[in-house]
Each structure stands twice: as C-alpha cells, then as structure tokens.
Amino acid sequence: MSATIEITRIEKSKIASVDFNNLPFGSVFSDHMLTCTYKNGKWESPVIVPYAPIALDPSAKIFHYGQSIFEGMKAYKDAKGNTLLFRPLENCKRLNKSAERLVIPQIPEDVFMQGLKELLKVDDAWIPTNEGSSLYIRPFMFASGNGFHASPADEYKLMICTAPSGAYFAGKVNVLIEEKYARAANGGVGFAKAGGNYAAQFYPTQLAIEKGYNQVIWTDDNTHEYIEEAGAMNIFVRINDTLLTSPTNDRILDGITRKSILQLAEDLDIAVEVRKISVAEVVIAAQSGTLKEMFGTGTAAVISPITGFGFQEKDYELPTLEMPFASILKKAITDIQTNKSEDLHGWRVQL
Incomplete structure (x- = not known):
C-alpha cells in the first residue's frame, strides 16, 4: 500500500x-x-x-x-x-x-x-x-x-x-566490566530497542563514570561470567588475529552494524568466531599480551575502539596497533555508506 x-x-x-x-x-x-x-x-x-x-x-x-x-x-x-x-x-x-x-x-x-x-x-x-x-x-x-x-x-x-x-565519540574509551548489574535478562526485552532498556543502563553507567571509566561492558545476568555488550553497543574482541563477538539472544540487540562488520570481516579474510566470550578469557588474554583490540559497534559511532578496561579493581591497557581491525573495518563500512567503494551486498539505498 x-x-x-x-x-x-x-x-x-x-x-x-x-x-x-x-x-x-x-x-x-x-x-x-x-x-x-x-x-x-x-x-x-x-x-x-x-x-x-x-x-x-x-x-x-x-x-x-x-x-x-x-x-x-x-x-x-x-x-x-x-x-x-x-x-x-x-x-x-x-x-x-x-x-x-x-x-x-x-x-x-x-x-x-x-x-x-x-x-x-x-x-x-x-x-x-x-x-x-x-x-x-x-x-x-x-x-x-x-x-x-x-x-x-x-x-x-x-x-x-x-x-x-558530527562524530558520536571522541578520544579514548575506557570501560568497566560489570559484575553486579545486568542490562537485560533471559525472556526479557534486551533484544528490542525499548526505551526502558537504556533508562535502566544509566545508573550502573553513572557508577562506572564516578570511578573514572567512560562506559560499562555488560555481562550475562545469571553468572556475570560472559561479556555481552559495551554500553549501548555490540562488542567485538580481538585475540591474536581472531575477532570474537557474542551471539545474539534475548539479552543482546541484533545490531545492523554488527551484522555488517561480520560480513565485511569475512570479505577481508579476517578470522571471526561468534561465540560466548568469558571475562576470564579476556583477562588472561590481556595478561598474556594476546588481547589486541576491543571495540563497540553501532549506528551512532559505527566503531568505537576501547583503549582499556577495568575488572575487580585492576586496570588493563590495550596495545596501540599500527593497523587495527577497528580502523580497517570502519573504513570499509563507511566507504560503502558514502559511495566511495563498491557495494557487494546491496546494502546502500539511493534516494
């Protein structure tokens, strides 16, 4: 009609x-x-x-x-x-x-x-x-x-x-891995872009800001053992040369930028795993030097690199890379969005 x-x-x-x-x-x-x-x-x-x-x-x-x-x-x-x-x-x-x-x-x-x-x-x-x-x-x-x-x-x-x-974020983004509060629960509305989801985020995020962080990494509601989202964004973690992201579920938004990044990573022959990512795995990778990158993805910022994270009163800094996946993938997606490169997947719609 x-x-x-x-x-x-x-x-x-x-x-x-x-x-x-x-x-x-x-x-x-x-x-x-x-x-x-x-x-x-x-x-x-x-x-x-x-x-x-x-x-x-x-x-x-x-x-x-x-x-x-x-x-x-x-x-x-x-x-x-x-x-x-x-x-x-x-x-x-x-x-x-x-x-x-x-x-x-x-x-x-x-x-x-x-x-x-x-x-x-x-x-x-x-x-x-x-x-x-x-x-x-x-x-x-x-x-x-x-x-x-x-x-x-x-x-x-x-x-x-x-x-x-203009750009959504500027400067360094330092995050705190949340151990008490949950963004969403199984059977709830975490997968929906409901206003109440974001209202409920503000208090724990404010607590993190008071501790000197910019944002919160949300963990699962039951055990807080697995990372799920970064603030209001989907999250990606790079360990060695493999890019990891959590699978979508009742608690995690099915991000359009997330889906696009997964496809572009495949196009660029970047190894990707969609699976549960434990906090322990991320901390061990940070301690061993195999944690190369963490970044959030979403419409507003497209890709927002994370420079460090805090967990259990300890801070971990991520390395500065010459050619991070975050920069490569952000250029790939924004070039498609602004018609600077070929659109292999038919994502771009011209008025």
Missing part, C-alpha cells in the same frame, strides 16, 4: 543558524518531522510537519507503562550529492520486531520507507557533506492512548525526527 503524505513546510528555516563545521551529535534538529497515528485499529496516513513540541494527555500510557521503542539510522551525501541510506529495511524490520514484543502495532514497510524518503527530500539541505558527518535519523513509536489501567494502549504514534550530526 502507498500512503498519501501531506506536507506542511516550515515558514522560516533554522538552517542558517547551524554551524555544519562544528556539529554536536543529536542535539541540533532539522526543520521537519514525520508523524503517523494508529487509531481505531489502523495506521492513518503519515504527515510531515515543522519540527515542534508535541501535546500529550497526562494519562497517555507512554508515561505510565513505558510502551516506547526506537531505531537509529543515518543518511549520507556522496561526492555527487546523492542521498544514501544504509540497510534501511533492516531498521524497519527491527522496529517491528521491537513493536511486537511491546504489543505496539507494526508499521507497514512501504509506509515507513515512503515516509522516510519524503522526509529526507523535504530536509535535503540538512544532510551534511563534511567528512565524518551525517544526518542522524531517529524513528520512534510510543503509546499515545490514554488511561491509567495497566494494559496496552489503543492509540500509538510513529514519529521520525532527524539531526545533522
């Missing part, structure tokens, strides 16, 4: 006030946003309107029962000025997977894609062209229906907002 999208343009653009050479991440917002309402058992036609606050009743169920999910995507410009997306249908599929788990109505893929493309056309001038910059795209869905009774809502909103952004 093809949705009719009504567009109301902003009277005066804010773009002249934006310094595209010094963009923060995710805090400068483009002129327009897309909104689509689920009501009376069906999704209505999306609309594109000027970016502005939204009005909700105090009894809207998002405030009380947390039915909220989101995605993270990026749009790029290539050297010819073409607008490019990277594996956008994967984001839509994952959004709907999250929606199913939180009993939120799924959005038809064609409605999602058409709305996203129209929004990007309207705010085309907001897509940065500077090296390392992109237009960050945040689709999200939440319960807008009213009522204090503990049950799924009868109305929902899909919204898409965008933000021209």
Whole structure:
C-alpha cells in the first residue's frame, strides 16, 4: 500500500543558524518531522510537519507503562550529492520486531520507507557533506492512548525526527566490566530497542563514570561470567588475529552494524568466531599480551575502539596497533555508506 503524505513546510528555516563545521551529535534538529497515528485499529496516513513540541494527555500510557521503542539510522551525501541510506529495511524490520514484543502495532514497510524518503527530500539541505558527518535519523513509536489501567494502549504514534550530526565519540574509551548489574535478562526485552532498556543502563553507567571509566561492558545476568555488550553497543574482541563477538539472544540487540562488520570481516579474510566470550578469557588474554583490540559497534559511532578496561579493581591497557581491525573495518563500512567503494551486498539505498 502507498500512503498519501501531506506536507506542511516550515515558514522560516533554522538552517542558517547551524554551524555544519562544528556539529554536536543529536542535539541540533532539522526543520521537519514525520508523524503517523494508529487509531481505531489502523495506521492513518503519515504527515510531515515543522519540527515542534508535541501535546500529550497526562494519562497517555507512554508515561505510565513505558510502551516506547526506537531505531537509529543515518543518511549520507556522496561526492555527487546523492542521498544514501544504509540497510534501511533492516531498521524497519527491527522496529517491528521491537513493536511486537511491546504489543505496539507494526508499521507497514512501504509506509515507513515512503515516509522516510519524503522526509529526507523535504530536509535535503540538512544532510551534511563534511567528512565524518551525517544526518542522524531517529524513528520512534510510543503509546499515545490514554488511561491509567495497566494494559496496552489503543492509540500509538510513529514519529521520525532527524539531526545533522558530527562524530558520536571522541578520544579514548575506557570501560568497566560489570559484575553486579545486568542490562537485560533471559525472556526479557534486551533484544528490542525499548526505551526502558537504556533508562535502566544509566545508573550502573553513572557508577562506572564516578570511578573514572567512560562506559560499562555488560555481562550475562545469571553468572556475570560472559561479556555481552559495551554500553549501548555490540562488542567485538580481538585475540591474536581472531575477532570474537557474542551471539545474539534475548539479552543482546541484533545490531545492523554488527551484522555488517561480520560480513565485511569475512570479505577481508579476517578470522571471526561468534561465540560466548568469558571475562576470564579476556583477562588472561590481556595478561598474556594476546588481547589486541576491543571495540563497540553501532549506528551512532559505527566503531568505537576501547583503549582499556577495568575488572575487580585492576586496570588493563590495550596495545596501540599500527593497523587495527577497528580502523580497517570502519573504513570499509563507511566507504560503502558514502559511495566511495563498491557495494557487494546491496546494502546502500539511493534516494
């Protein structure tokens, strides 16, 4: 089905006030946003309107029962000025997977894609062209229906907002391996991009920051013997010349960047193992000098190298390598995203 999208343009653009050479991440917002309402058992036609606050009743169920999910995507410009997306249908599929788990109505893929493309056309001038910059795209869905009774809502909103952004992380990232708190549990919603997952991360992360670390490496909820994610990112560990990452499960997000990195590593003949990684294995590798790299992967940062980690009151530094896998793989994926290299897997979508 093809949705009719009504567009109301902003009277005066804010773009002249934006310094595209010094963009923060995710805090400068483009002129327009897309909104689509689920009501009376069906999704209505999306609309594109000027970016502005939204009005909700105090009894809207998002405030009380947390039915909220989101995605993270990026749009790029290539050297010819073409607008490019990277594996956008994967984001839509994952959004709907999250929606199913939180009993939120799924959005038809064609409605999602058409709305996203129209929004990007309207705010085309907001897509940065500077090296390392992109237009960050945040689709999200939440319960807008009213009522204090503990049950799924009868109305929902899909919204898409965008933000021209520079690099997500800068400088060294030092992490603490978590021994007490868990990000998610078996049978829970860890695999979904649910807002509550991230809210629950903030307290243990703040404790780690107070100890001098930047982020937390999450371990399994039962024994805390196996590493699973790094902050809000999937994690990779390089021991000797083999790249390791944890298998996805109820607790671990099926990261689109993670999947892409696994494929690119195979393309580049980098040995990869997808298996459980014990904390003890990582510590022993650090002590023996065979631990070469650790890095997080995700849409925002793409790849974020980890320079050291703490565990049981002891700190371990990782070596500085001349040609780390993190740099090789980051260049490989960003070159595909920005149309600087051949796209062997059909990941790039041009508007």
